[in-house]
Amino acid sequence: MVATIRWLTQAGTHTEDNRDAFAHATQARASVYLVADGSSSHPRSGEQAQALLNELTIGFSQLPMAELNAEQLADAMLRLIARSHQMLRDDFPLAACSYLVLCLLPDTAFTVHEGDCCLGAIEHDGEIRWLSAVHCAPNWLGDLTHAQIARASSRHTLTRCFSARRTSSPEINYWPARPNQHWLLASDGFWAGLCAQRQQTFLRDGHLPAPPTDDDISCLSVITPPT
Structure with missing residues (x-):
């Protein structure tokens, strides 16, 4: 399923580098779309975020897609995340990031995530x-609205994130999939840092006159094609 994608990003003022990243990969039966948000408090977190997405997209492209159903593909993504956690821990001992993976198949969708990147x-x-x-302290019961x-x-x-200093604990969710569906994968700078009006401005223009958040x-x- 080949979707129409658009990546919108604007650097804040808290760090010198933009620590948000995205990636995508497509096989015959499935596509993955990924975002990651490197911590602004830990060194090299932006590099770690990009390295994680690189590992996951390469690993996804090598999976035997024709042999996997949705549940098996989700398990395969978990194994890729666990392998990435082991591979990157020595290179990024202090870094941390949130990530969100959206996988679209012909009849279903699922997400894998840790941290505060959100699907909309x-x-x-x-x-x-x-x-x-x-996955953050105020929402430890999982009952708060965004x-x-x-x-x-x-x-x-954060109560979960991708970090060498923590055990990886991804959450998997399955979602109904339909043609012409408009998904949004967002960092917390978007969903939490902007009011609804500024979110719409950012989606329309691709930028804001000045970052209203650090x-x-x-x-x-991600817009899926019509039937």
């Missing part, structure tokens, strides 16, 4: 409906 669906009226959970989390001062304390602002738009 853009409705026909343009409103964003956030779908995935945020708007509630965005207002919490402790939301930057954090990098990024999102990956």
